[in-house]
Amino acid sequence: MLAPNFSPFPLLKTERLLLRQFTLADAAGVHQLRSDDAVMQFINRPLTQTIEDAEAWIQLILDALQKGDGITWCICLKNETATHVGSIGLWRIEKENYRAEIGYMIEPQLQGKGYMYEALQAVAHYGFTDMRLHSVEARIDPGNVASAALLKKSSFVQEALFKENYFNRGHFADTAVYSKLAPNYVQANE
Numbered sequence: 001m002l003a004p005n006f007s008p009f010p011l012l013k014t015e016r017l018l019l020r021q022f023t024l025a026d027a028a029g030v031h032q033l034r035s036d037d038a039v040m041q042f043i044n045r046p047l048t049q050t051i052e053d054a055e056a057w058i059q060l061i062l063d064a065l066q067k068g069d070g071i072t073w074c075i076c077l078k079n080e081t082a083t084h085v086g087s088i089g090l091w092r093i094e095k096e097n098y099r100a101e102i103g104y105m106i107e108p109q110l111q112g113k114g115y116m117y118e119a120l121q122a123v124a125h126y127g128f129t130d131m132r133l134h135s136v137e138a139r140i141d142p143g144n145v146a147s148a149a150l151l152k153k154s155s156f157v158q159e160a161l162f163k164e165n166y167f168n169r170g171h172f173a174d175t176a177v178y179s180k181l182a183p184n185y186v187q188a189n190e
């Protein structure tokens, strides 16, 4: 059985990004992103209405981290490491199955520049090596072409399509399930 331990918090560095731990000081940036209707279009979560909502979201992230139930990184540009520009995380960890779900978002003005691809490679590497995950899944709205392109570029494969299985913004929406297996899986001795 997987027993994730995220202490000390694993900082991840890529060519242009630093992925660091969230603090409550990131609430304004989180609120800006999570209150943006376009960014949240395919994410079945309520938009934040206030900075306090963003603080509550960060607190959930920090609680999950402490319990080993999930890890979410605050994405920053390397030359501005105090400024949140997005998030990426491994959550819904199925410890018995060595499996987790990945989720991500980045500010609109930074989209389409390869940043999330960079972040996803680092997080997948961490998940498969340090965390010893066997598989990572992503659940997306098939209409989310940016997310689908990112996953395909990152060697995720679509495995399922659930028809109208969730109710989002007044209509029933489909879910495409993608997954990626650990590249060099060594059988766990449990």
Ligand SMILES: CC(C)(COP(=O)(O)OP(=O)(O)OC[C@H]1O[C@@H](n2cnc3c(N)ncnc32)[C@H](O)[C@@H]1OP(=O)(O)O)[C@@H](O)C(=O)NCCC(=O)NCCS
Pocket: 038, 039, 040, 042, 043, 104, 105, 106, 107, 110, 111, 112, 113, 114, 115, 116, 117, 118, 139, 140, 141, 144, 145, 146, 147, 149, 150, 153
């Ligand atoms: C999905 C998201 C995280 C992608 O991040 P990004 O930094 O813009 O993605 P990248 O620039 O790294 O692009 C990765 C690949 O996807 C492609 N892509 C990105 N946006 C695209 C778009 N709108 N349409 C088509 N392809 C797109 C890129 O072209 C690239 O492939 P390529 O190098 O072969 O051309 C970003 O669009 C986002 O934050 N969306 C809002 C939140 C969201 O929907 N999150 C996912 C919920 S499942």
